[in-house]
Amino acid sequence: MKKLVLSILIAMQVVVGFAQSGTGVTGKVVDSKTQKPMQNVVATIQNANLTQVTDVTGKFTFNNLAAGSQVMEIKTQGYKAQLLQVELTAGNILDLGVVVLEEDITEEQQLALITITENDLGDDNSGSESTSGLLQASRDAYQQAAAFNWGQARFRIRGLDNEYGTTMINGVVMNKLYDGRPQWSNWGGLNDATRNQEFTMGSHPSDYTFGGILGTQEINTRASIYRPGSRISFSGTNTNYSWRMMGTHASGMNTNGWAFVVSASRRWAQEGYFDGTDYAANSLFLSVEKKFNDKHSLNFTSIYAQNSRGKNSPNTQEVTDLLGHKYNSYWGWQGGEKRNSRDKDVEEPINILSHYWKISPRTNLNTNVAYQTGRVANSRLENPIGNNPDPTYYRKLPSYYLNYHATSGPLEGQWQPNYVEANNNLIKLFANRQIDWGSMYVANQNTATGEAAHMLTEQRNDDDQFTANSILSSQLADHISLNAGATFRKLKSHNYAVVTDLLGADYYLNVDPFFVGDEAQFDLNNPNGKVYEGGKAGYNYNLFATTWDAFTQFKFNYRVFDFYLAQTYSRSEYQREGLFRNGHYPNTSFGKGAKISYENFGFKGGLTYKMSGRSFFDLNAVYMTKAPSLRNTFANARNNNAFTPGVTDETVTAGDLSYILRAPKLKARLTAFYSKIQNTAELQFYYAENISDETDNEDSFISELLTGIDKQNIGVELGIEYQITPTIEINAAANYGQYTYTNNPNLKINDDALALSNRAITDFGPAYIKDYRVSGTPQQAYSLGIEYRSPKFWWVGVNGNYLADNYLDVSSVLRTDNFTIGPNGVSFDGASPDNVRKALQQEKFDDFYLVNLTGGKSWKIKSTTFGVFATVNNVLDQIYKSGGFEQSRKATYPDYVQDTASGTRGFGPKYFYGYGRTYFVNLYVNF
């Protein structure tokens, strides 16, 4: 043991020895725990772009170096990289002796990264979700802070949505064509099997793709690159799940050229952190590789991840004040169990066959075909002829009576609070906090015809996607390398609602009860259709997408300058096919609509100036156009084939400039970044009242089409890591950003009720959102941490974080003329500039502090490692708002005034909350 300690302590030092011939450096790399030599570790001389890979004995040797001071890096997947400063004298090979690599604890930490589920904004349940997936980058103090400390508060790097990043498995893009975001649950729970990852930040070049402006994540599942061995872990936590079991085995390459990796995991919770959020996820992973000869290998990867979780409701301040921040209105008791009415189930297995061809020592070609199929299901209660069972329905809250205004008579429009009824509502709410499933069964058994008053449906996206791509990398000359790739993707996405539980009723009548005659028919081809469990209801359509893209990238590496240039071209073709003939759109809903196609291109380039072996300047710039997502292309995909008016390619311009310092004890990066996204669109689909239709029709499903949006993100990132002693490290990170809308985009509303008179789309004119902040992330974040790593294989760290400038998502409809100006062209009474400014001021959430603790220890007994890893996040149990959105329902100034009369808003913003104090404990065995 003592010897071990010693070798770690001297790892940072240089044990000087001399060998013969040439100027260079040599050393032997061993694992800190096993003391075994490590093969395939990469040793790089930083300033010279010279790389060596260690041999079976862990040895590397450089022998043609320039004399003088050099910085070298020794790194391999899963271990903490070592930076060593070496002084080389001409004619001598410096012997570093034994270089010890320690396992990277961030690998353990990543296991504790809980997916933060983005608010399920709107009711369209878009297939994928925005999470902190791209935050899982390691290595850099800033990125680590972003992932492990700020991620829980929904921090987004550079304020960008995931659709601006590219996530790949074996070079196959996993971002969905539907909305451009990856569906992380597709490989959730398989942390061990997906830990071979390469990241790039911003528009930095990736070897696999042109990428976006947020960065790329490439998960490599080639079986032969896994460290052979087995690992079993068991975890407990109180976040979105309670328990996790995971087992993984990697065989390594055998003498016949076969290698395989298997992994399985299960995560589950009866109830997660928020009330009524159940969780069940099973994941299986298999990867098999056959190496035919030195040139050809085939690898097959199959990932099958099932994920089912109960969602939690965003709540108004009124509801949270009464029922607490963990309150979730979506669930109710049934048969002694908590039954959530809004589950999200994801099951989309991925199969990838990869061919690796080493054409020459300098050229590799990787070709993949991938097929993904499956379903995403979001359940939802529908109340075709029943009352809304939501316990927090606005009429059931005290605010309904507190803000009551007379609707007729001499006091019309006057505030007439009814405190008695408000109190009655309060008493009833406490007595009926949750959905009453029983009463829905009763209602269903008492309808005149056996028709369902209530029923549970699933809104389904059943996707079939085929992808084929080839990625070439070639060292064209000593200083020039080429990456190139081409990808073809073809998607068929079947979208429909299916009746999953009639709750005791005989059938569901497939009509919209808020309309009469043909207009009420969801499917004119099958009018007044009776739908039974398993039958499709409401809407039913296919989306087709075919995309091609190609890129080339040249990288030039010289002693003082590195630079690269890349370009891309893509073509996207979209089409909708209606499978129902909708009563509002008898001529444009059924059958295939027109095809629409977009052609796009992009250019990027960058330069690294190596001032010395330890300090660099790095500059990147990109200009690209981007096709609108499938989701934004169709204005009202549920009901017709129409394209969204005004949606076109968006334009993305971005750049960053960094100063990077990489000294043996001090690593730092300071980056200034800028991005401008122009002509983008935001479509929201929701059930609205009083926006365009006159009646109090809460089931009017409208699309809000905001087009031509410009956004600007600017900011500064800082990350510093300082090794005070070999065992104590300090790290600090900061993000100061400002993410704003920079214009007043156009807003249109599509309302089915007006479709037959050909006025489905109403132009609301500009939405005045210029200089509002883009929501969804704290724009300021600071972190300071200290970590102690004992040579005796335990470590502990504490981090303090301060997060600020997180803003509420503002309603665009509230910021159109509609809010201030009445039908006669004149502003509403009291709508003075000051009052309107006060009403529309964007809410900024309170700043908050997060203190996080981490620690771990491992033991080695013979060849088996036992370990424990634990984190406590948000130790101070801060309750904070992590996101939220304004409701669009009260869309005029007088409505707003009425809603705020009592001080308790009935239609105030709805909020999401961050986790309070949570823990994560992981026990693992490696053998």
Next chain:
Amino acid sequence: MKNKFVKPILFVALALGFASCVEDDDFAIPPINEAFFSENFNTAVDNTVFDFEGWTNYPEVGTELWTEEMFDGDGTIQFNPYGNGESTNISWAISPQIPVAQYNNIKMSFTSAQNFVSDPENNRVELWVSSDFDGTNFEEATWTQFDAKFATNDDDGYDMVRSGEIDLSSFVGQSHISVGFKAIGSGSNTALDGLYQINDLNVYTSK
């Protein structure tokens, strides 16, 4: 070497950053339209000749005058040539002088309704605006016609139809304007004896 590069680049980066910062209180709001002249005619006395203070009720051709009408608390003014026997009626309801000197944009709106109109081409109301009408000498004033949406026989009888926004910015810089509604019909030709009502007149400026 080091400082020579580091400082300027960092400085430029920071300067770029802070130069484009916006404050929290700095944000766009939708336009506010403030009416500086409003008349909802709710002080009308039912079935009397229209004689609101400052208004001019001028029969250019014939003798038919605009009248005040009251229905369920909602007042309006009406032109109705029905049964007066005159072959042509052209009557003006002209607002008082509305000061506009202080505004850099001028807009207006009103509502109109009809009943019994069968030929809206020839039995119609027009919108005219003058900046030099002194309240009495109609003939000496210069009048400019503006497009506006008026009720027609496509609309239900007595349904108030919104005019839409009428831009009067050509009068920016004048001291005042007068808004005139010119009604045309016939008391003898039954094809042209439909009635018109005007209501909810607003002249406003956008802030």
